[in-house]
Amino acid sequence: MNFKSLPQLLDYFKEESTCIEYYEHIRWNGDPACPHCGGLNPYKTKRGYRCSEKECRKDFTVKVGTIFENSKIPLRTWFAAIFLATNHKKGISSVQLASDLGITQKSAWHVLHRIREMLREKAPKMIGDTNMVEIDEAYIGGKEGNKHYKKQRSNENPNLKNDGTPYQPKKMVVGLVERGGDIIVKHVKRATNEEILPLLDNHIAEGSEVHTDESNVYHKVGRTFTHKTVVHSASQYVVGNCHTNTIENFWSQLKRGINGIYHHVSEKHLERYLDEYANRYNTRNLTSQERFEYFLEQSESVLPYKNLVN
Numbered sequence: 026m027n028f029k030s031l032p033q034l035l036d037y038f039k040e041e042s043t044c045i046e047y048y049e050h051i052r053w054n055g056d057p058a059c060p061h062c063g064g065l066n067p068y069k070t071k072r073g074y075r076c077s078e079k080e081c082r083k084d085f086t087v088k089v090g091t092i093f094e095n096s097k098i099p100l101r102t103w104f105a106a107i108f109l110a111t112n113h114k115k116g117i118s119s120v121q122l123a124s125d126l127g128i129t130q131k132s133a134w135h136v137l138h139r140i141r142e143m144l145r146e147k148a149p150k151m152i153g154d155t156n157m158v159e160i161d162e163a164y165i166g167g168k169e170g171n172k173h174y175k176k177q178r179s180n181e182n183p184n185l186k187n188d189g190t191p192y193q194p195k196k197m198v199v200g201l202v203e204r205g206g207d208i209i210v211k212h213v214k215r216a217t218n219e220e221i222l223p224l225l226d227n228h229i230a231e232g233s234e235v236h237t238d239e240s241n242v243y244h245k246v247g248r249t250f251t252h253k254t255v256v257h258s259a260s261q262y263v264v265g266n267c268h269t270n271t272i273e274n275f276w277s278q279l280k281r282g283i284n285g286i287y288h289h290v291s292e293k294h295l296e297r298y299l300d301e302y303a304n305r306y307n308t309r310n311l312t313s314q315e316r317f318e319y320f321l322e323q324s325e326s327v328l329p330y331k332n333l334v335n
């Protein structure tokens with residue numbers, strides 16, 4: 026099996042049975058395991074498997090305990106959705122996905138919500154062992170001018186929008202990227218040493234070389250890491266090998282994506298969007314198929330089905 030494009034994927038996964046066989050291989054690699062008790066020798070049944078453990082004996086299919094559980098949407102459509110959502114650099118909206126796959130927008134919204142669950146960062150990453158690390162901060166939130174009048178910040182009361190609801194200031198995010206390697210993006214409440222330094226200690230290997238701009242929040246970075254800066258306020262962007270261009274390119278991609286596709290991101294969902302964009306960036310050197318398989322391997326759901334839907 027080999028696919029580089031959506032039509033090739035759809036051509037290969039014509040039958041639901043092909044999808045199931047393929048997904049069983051990805052998830053179990055030939056050794057089906059009971060998702061209820063972990064039992065390893067289930068019987069094959071007409072509709073899937075039955076656990077052979079005396080205490081359990083439950084029926085299951087490969088979809089139980091994954092983002093596909095209890096979904097009426099065929100796996101073929103799910104696979105196409107995963108392919109599209111992980112291959113578009115800027116992400117894909119539920120409106121676009123619905124029209125691409127011929128499903129309702131409500132279904133597309135649920136599908137994307139669960140795919141995003143799959144894209145969550147599962148284990149804390151460490152970066153910077155061998156290469157330089159760039160750190161920078163950015164502010165996420167739509168441009169005032171692009172918003173509907175009622176949603177714009179009120180001129181009379183800067184704490185409110187024109188419709189009288191509270192005005193939400195832009196949300197600050199910090200990005201740590203290893204040059205040629207992975208990125209980590211986190212939401213922080215404000216730009217202070219107290220918020221930012223622990224992030225660096227948790228994610229950057231000791232002894233790494235760290236590049237930032239001249240901002241005050243990075244003044245203490247040199248205590249733990251080799252610290253070099255470029256002075257952006259003096260139009261200084263590259264000094265020797267010191268720059269923050271990698272992280273700034275990522276910001277422009279993230280902002281184009283979030284402003285253009287999601288329009289508005291609530292505080293509650295921001296971390297998930299950040300993980301989504303970071304994960305896409307971190308798989309940029311894989312082929313479309315490798316990326317698809319990499320994410321499919323992470324489709325066991327970490328949350329119970331109820332939480333995914335709510």
Ligand SMILES: [Zn+2]
Nearest residue numbers: 059062076081
């Ligand atoms: Zn069992």
